[in-house]
Amino acid sequence: MACKPRRENSLAPGWVEPMLAKPDGGRLREGPDWVYEYKLDGYRTAMRIAPDGTTRLTSRNGIDFTSEFADLTGVLAPALEGRAAVLDGEIVVYNHAGQPDFGLLQERRGRYQTHRSSVRRDEPFEDLSVRFLAFDLLQLGDESLLRAPYDDRRRQLDGLPMPDPYRVAVVRAFTFTELDADRRTVDDLLAHVAASGHEGLVAKNRRAPYTPGKRTDVWLKHPLVQTAEVIICGYRPGQGRLRGRMGGLLLGAHDPDTGDLVYIGDVGTGFTEAERARLQTRLDSLERKQHPFAVEPPRADTVRARWVEPVLVGEVVFRQFTRGAGRLRHTAWRGLREDKRPSDVSAPRRRDSAAAEPRTRTASRVPVRTGDQDQGTAQPVAEERTSARPVGGAKITVQAGARRLTLSNLDKPLYPDGFTKGEVINYYSRIAPVLLPHLAGRPVTFIRYPDGVGGEQFFEKNVPRGAPEWLSTVRIARSGTRGSTEPITYPLIDELAAVVWAANMAALELHVPQWTIDTAGVRRPPDRLVFDLDPGPDTSIVHCCRVAERLHDALADDGLTTLAKTSGAKGMQLYCAITTDDPAAPSAYAKKLAQRLARETPDQVTAVMAKAQRTGRVFIDWSQNNPAKTTIAPYSLRGRDHPTVSTPITWDEVRTCRRPAQLSFTADDVLDRVNDNGDLLANLHTARAALP
Template structure:
């Protein structure tokens, strides 16, 4: 617990915690927003004489470690006591809060605190206290006061030294609306500037110490979790003689048992590997500490330790069945957390809901696009499809929206890894709510795999015989040498509702491809509304190289007033989209070609704008021709016909910028469902940023 430096120092107040918002950023006039900070949560307790105590979230005295922050606020208090809630952070040279630098500073502090240099101030890594709440002023407790009033009093305190203490900026919903901005606009800014996310706070809420009520809801742009270090593996090859990785645990949220939740082997600096190894060797024990023995294949060469150290990892997914963290990276030790606090993440459950009506017209003229998708329809079909996946038999009736469909061969593997047709239908049902808006009004070209990936595959533009009579279609002139109907026209399907997606998935139409234009209600072709760059890695390159080219393209497009969005192709490459207005169907290709040639001229050794295969070795091909009205691009959230059920996945720019290994930008169906749960549709605002093509 915190050590009292003066009898007049106010008591420590256990911090109120923020609740995850489930991927839905709160909105409305009753909410305000603050940056989600990436440091050490701390309570600053100040006595009338200026004596200051800093206490961590779990009651550890931080005062000596962060002595530079003590006494700073006293001049603004005029002899009054105060208790502030906030975060201790470190900034990097780019002006971004950097948790890694804070961890390095802490490692140095722990190394030197028992040495003759224990008064070292670490001036080369200055810290800052970012205050976001005022819990006591003078002798008055403010815990029962509304957050809006506490925040007003905090903002009224003059910050004598803003380099060492300042107030976190706040944005109210009403202020954003007055500026013609939305919470999502703010979140986009947060992502672009490298912050961790937002915390939405209810203006009328009191402060409830030690609780996690709905008053504060955090919306993280990355997933992090606290973990207990339960073991380690020695390094190999380059890391021989050092720490290779950590074996992680957490307490089961239901039983409280300590359970194995996976490992982490990346994200460590060399110095941190050495420091951790020294600490872990002192904690070594013969047996694992878990309630149940972990799988043997996960514990080869393991050294077990007493479960006393808490750390933090970034992760991409927590698997439902095995309960394992996937795609982890180390963030650092959390000395401000106790092992008993650490809970294993919960795999998200998707709950069935009631169905909703959907349109029942065949022609494009009579479509009602606003009914294309509802969360209720998507989750209901997900439940029926999931049940069908487990059913035995050749034909299974299911309900999708208000349609009754018959599905077949649901247990048939369509991917080499065993992913079945039933699982394909299940995925498309669950992703429908975010996928359908990207298909609305766009003629769909299917790539079907009736015998599964590895068997025969074929493109299908024309609606196949036996299609349901409620499926909307549109007839358009053929742009190829063969129409398939013999009359110069192709009859395309329009996937406007959940049942249409389920129908297509039942045909083993794994891939859905669409053009950069839509059709109107009368079936006429509209001008292009999307600009696309397809980045294709040639031999000797990967999506990592595509990411570097994507960053350059982004900067050029932004300079031209466009707002680019990135997604994976689901295969080896990446695509950039920007919403545009143009009356000339040929203009997007011409503009894209000019930019592609410009980048190729600037860096001919790494980029090519030439389609010839022999020009692509060690280069990324910028395929500008995807903007030709006759071309199609794989739709966002479409599966791909590869060895695994990978998906064309929308990305944040932070993910693009930090990509250093190809595996970082490979997402399977299950992972994409989790991403949508966490972040919603990352392309949701694409068409809100629509501007004339330069």
């Protein structure tokens, strides 16, 4: 059920798990079906009001906020006239410039937690008053509005009187139609959003119902992104899988008024594994006993800190520079800036208006970066500026690592749902840090879609004419004796620039073999065992998951560690890292295991490729271990109706999968997953074992 009652004395309606927004991939949606709301910087909260006016405030993850924000309770009761209601919204604190300030909200929460058990727990926060900004109405009276379209819910929300707008108000909404009638564009709206200090916009489909707990394409968030140069002043040692390497950097910059070196926050995401190791080597030689700042940084931020001489300059992407604390928020690492001196680095000014330039919505703005080419970071450092609506065939020049590339036709849709070539390049650029290790040393076969999905597509093994001279390649003799005996010159995708180059050719799919080459270009024995689970008619990835569980156990009995990923289409693949001297051994072993499962459950599994044998069964394709075969690479896009991705998944996700949609991930989904969990296949080769 959507509403989940909580045990409490009041008669407030049950809690509704909040609907979530997906990232929009840098392309703000347009058209009469869309409405835009401010993306707020606060605590997501459900306000649940009983007929008698009793109010409960519940956080996104079910925490009771009622006591903490008691000033907000009871405000709407007079307007409801004895009706119950559930409102979805955000609790915010404003700074002196009239902007929502998450840092001040955090400060208020810290003060509340400090005093709540003391005699001063009811002390009002007059200097940090809170406001509830409602953006959705989920229940009014006895009527649930969850299935009503956004426009209907919003109309009823707007119709509620606001007895005290200083404490409870409705977030302003801008429909595309209203903007267009005023001769304004979404770019104009973004400029207004940036100037008013908001985090960005959320685009919502006006016809969509409210789907509790779901993150769907009908709510799309468009954050405004800023970059800053920073001085590395220390680091926290990594823990768990990062033990022995830097876990996160502690950052500084010079106060623009006094020139003092001040602490401005930290960064713990956006690093490749190789970059962490390189940074650790640099940091080891720069250690010092004391922090280098003019003022002692907060103790909570510096637990386990190790300090270094402040001589290295880097760059981060961030969403906000908090005015009160002077901290960068929502940071991600972009890379070292060897071309900058520490004396050049100043903190962002704590001005009263957020003058950050809005990120243009058009897909023609492609994230690129400068710096060491082998860092492989997908975070943008510089963006080539184009008009808001560039000509479809316009070309731009970008810097990707140490390479300069020319990109074209960025607004061209490559997917039926409108996902453009620029968005494809954006995805591959940002996913490069986790993609590149899975392509390293493996000849790549492309499936190119020059006219987009639905148009002509073709496999391409040989490096195409016009490829850049710097592209790494390898010549490998053809398998078999049919046709040409001329060796194939494969591309090796071993740096960010190569990823961007391939994406610019509309090489949506990247396929690789289960073996690598050595430095001399000689093929090594297979280092991976793969099982490709292909659902036949009347089956789905759910059935593949049940077969995958059986394979996992059988492989574990043979001493092999198995990791899983979706195919990005209908099925999934299982990988084991192996050692063997016999190129034919993986296929033989995989075939034997597949045939065993088919014998045990012939109504569920087949090991035969013939389509007539697949109806109602999962085909275990063992043949992809043949040295001549390739498999879709982890994190590769697929040429489908939507930009789905071959996505690493956990065994918990495999075991709990009951619907195909649970294991279908688009480019935006995967970027979020990697940001939250890192590369789920990163440890594949640490569990290498001899092939039985």
